[in-house]
Amino acid sequence: MVSVFMKPKLVLIGGFLGSGKTTLLLRLGEALTNEHGKRVVMITNDQGEVLVDSVIAKDYGFETAEIIRGCFCCNFQIFIKHAQKILEELRPDVILAEPVGSCSGLMPTLYRPIQEFYSGEFKLAPLIIMVDASRLLKLHQEINLLDAGDPIAYLIASQIKEGEIMCINKVDLVDDSTIMDTLSLLRRMRPEAEFVLTSAKFNVGVDKVVDVILKGVSRRLPYPDVDMIKYTEAELELAWFDGLYEVKSEGSFNPMDFIKEVLEDVVGQIASHNGFIAHVKAYLRTPNRAFKASVTSTDSNVDIGGPESVEHTNSGVLLVNARVKLSPEKLSEIVNIALEKKALKYNVTLPKIRAEAYRPKPPKPQFYIPYSRG
Ligand SMILES: Nc1nc2c(ncn2[C@@H]2O[C@H](COP(=O)(O)OP(=O)(O)OP(=O)(O)O)[C@@H](O)[C@H]2O)c(=O)[nH]1
Ligand SMILES: [Mg+2]
Numbered sequence: 001m002v003s004v005f006m007k008p009k010l011v012l013i014g015g016f017l018g019s020g021k022t023t024l025l026l027r028l029g030e031a032l033t034n035e036h037g038k039r040v041v042m043i044t045n046d047q048g049e050v051l052v053d054s055v056i057a058k059d060y061g062f063e064t065a066e067i068i069r070g071c072f073c074c075n076f077q078i079f080i081k082h083a084q085k086i087l088e089e090l091r092p093d094v095i096l097a098e099p100v101g102s103c104s105g106l107m108p109t110l111y112r113p114i115q116e117f118y119s120g121e122f123k124l125a126p127l128i129i130m131v132d133a134s135r136l137l138k139l140h141q142e143i144n145l146l147d148a149g150d151p152i153a154y155l156i157a158s159q160i161k162e163g164e165i166m167c168i169n170k171v172d173l174v175d176d177s178t179i180m181d182t183l184s185l186l187r188r189m190r191p192e193a194e195f196v197l198t199s200a201k202f203n204v205g206v207d208k209v210v211d212v213i214l215k216g217v218s219r220r221l222p223y224p225d226v227d228m229i230k231y232t233e234a235e236l237e238l239a240w241f242d243g244l245y246e247v248k249s250e251g252s253f254n255p256m257d258f259i260k261e262v263l264e265d266v267v268g269q270i271a272s273h274n275g276f277i278a279h280v281k282a283y284l285r286t287p288n289r290a291f292k293a294s295v296t297s298t299d300s301n302v303d304i305g306g307p308e309s310v311e312h313t314n315s316g317v318l319l320v321n322a323r324v325k326l327s328p329e330k331l332s333e334i335v336n337i338a339l340e341k342k343a344l345k346y347n348v349t350l351p352k353i354r355a356e357a358y359r360p361k362p363p364k365p366q367f368y369i370p371y372s373r374g
Contacts, residue, residue: 008087009094010122011213012072012111015130016156017101017323018279018296020169022053024130024200024209025096029062031210038093041065041086043079045072045100047360048242052283052292052321053098059290063090071100073109076366080118087121094213095122101279102235102323102360104158105226109365115218116369126216128209129163129193133182134173135297140185151234152276152325154227160189162223165196165212172199192221223371232362238278239328241335243320243355247284249348252312256304258346259284259293259318263302265338266322271298273334276325286313318350332357 011028013021025042032038042057044066057064065082072079083095099106111127139145143153145160160166168182183195196212198205247258259282266280281294291306320339324331332355343350 006091007121007123008092009125009213010083010114011094011096011125011128012099012106013096013128013130014099014103014106014159014163015101015167016132016159016278018294019101019130019132020167020198020200021098021101021130022056024167024169024198024206025098026057026060026062027200027203027206028096028209028213029060031206032094032213036210036214039091040094040096041090041092043067043082043086043095043097045098046321047071047100047102047240048321048356050242050244050319050321050354052281052319055283055285055290055319056292063092070361071103071363072097073099073103073105073365073367074363076110076113079110080114083122102155102238103363104155104231105162105365105368107162107223108226108368108370111218112369113367124218125213126164126218127162128165128167128212129159130167130169131160131182131186132170132296133168133179134170134300136182136185137178138297145185145189151230151237154230155234157189158224158226158231160186163190163193164218164221165209165216166190166193167196167198167205167209169198169200171197171204172202192219225370228363235360235363237325238323239326239331239357239359241320241322241324241328241331241355241357243318243335244353245318245339245350245355246353247316247318247348247350249314249346251347252314253346253348254310255284255286255289255313255316256291256306256310258342258348259291260302260304261345262320262338262342263293263295265341266334267295267298267302269334269337270324270326273326273330275330278323278325280320280322280324282321283319284316286311286316288313328357328359
């Protein structure tokens with residue numbers, strides 16, 4: 001039995017695909033470790049099996065557990081088992097957990113059941129939900145988050161409506177008036193929440209989230225019931241592609257340019273099919289370095305992360321995770337075309353280790369505690 005004084009803080013950070021959850025998790029992990037001397041463990045989560053987020057968290061040196069093939073809520077017992085194992089083996093002070101970005105109803109299906117049944121083992125931080133300030137208003141114009149007739153609008157709105165702490169992220173990409181308009185839209189949707197402006201990428205506002213994690217407690221704010229039919233519709237609108245490849249070259253190639261161009265090609269093709277990008281990301285590990293490329297809409301640039309200096313290489317391992325509103329078959333075809341084109345241009349071969357395109361299974365949470373139950 002773990003002593004009360006050793007109960008770790010369990011932090012759930014939700015929000016739509018691409019809003020910056022992993023980037024924030026890593027910043028929080030660094031700040032908690034380096035500035036507060038805390039032992040931090042990450043739990044990543046995805047519908048797929050080969051996860052860019054997990055390898056990145058490991059690259060940063062964090063102990064990482066992953067829950068694959070479904071969200072935390074549909075795998076509640078597995079989530080708890082992982083968390084208990086982490087507790088037993090690693091004795092962390094803080095567990096940072098990132099649910100799948102297409103997941104909603106974290107309060108009734110995850111947060112409240114943990115509070116109810118496992119409060120002896122974990123101390124929950126307030127539920128943190130992230131929104132992308134460079135994207136929210138555009139999405140609102142396209143699919144009306146206040147009316148939420150559109151399934152994806154419903155999903156995003158219901159994520160927002162259960163947040164206790166709302167991180168308005170990527171503030172570095174927008175002007176003050178966009179921040180104010182985003183804030184006022186969010187206040188209409190979730191007046192009870194506390195709002196924090198962050199740029200996870202540039203480490204702005206991260207200290208405030210650290211404070212919430214170390215000192216904050218849930219205020220037991222009201223949260224809406226999940227309309228499972230609409231939620232399922234939203235999940236089923238997105239196709240998921242996960243691929244893992246070797247990259248081999250007789251000569252040498254620039255790994256950063258290579259993944260950037262692969263994603264640019266994927267984005268161009270998705271745009272020409274009028275597809276909606278939730279998040280497309282790629283990760284390329286070479287013998288010495290690792291690069292991440294990411295894109296969250298058809299009209300934004302591919303964002304590259306990795307070392308400043310790029311060494312040419314002759315080998316690597318490539319992961320591609322794409323979440324897009326198209327058919328799985330079309331998405332798979334698009335990724336394959338992009339890979340073939342860039343393999344030819346960069347004179348590399350890309351033996352496939354595994355790849356699959358699919359729609360996630362309809363969500364079936366193991367627990368559901370409505371707000372009305374108190
Ligand atoms: N400019 C800017 N970019 C950011 C910021 N936070 C995250 N990003 C970028 O946004 C993209 C998505 O970030 P992730 O942290 O992978 O987002 P996520 O929410 O974990 O995505 P999923 O796991 O797919 O749901 C990446 O290219 C990040 O570099 C930010 O504060 N500013
Ligand atoms: Mg992530």
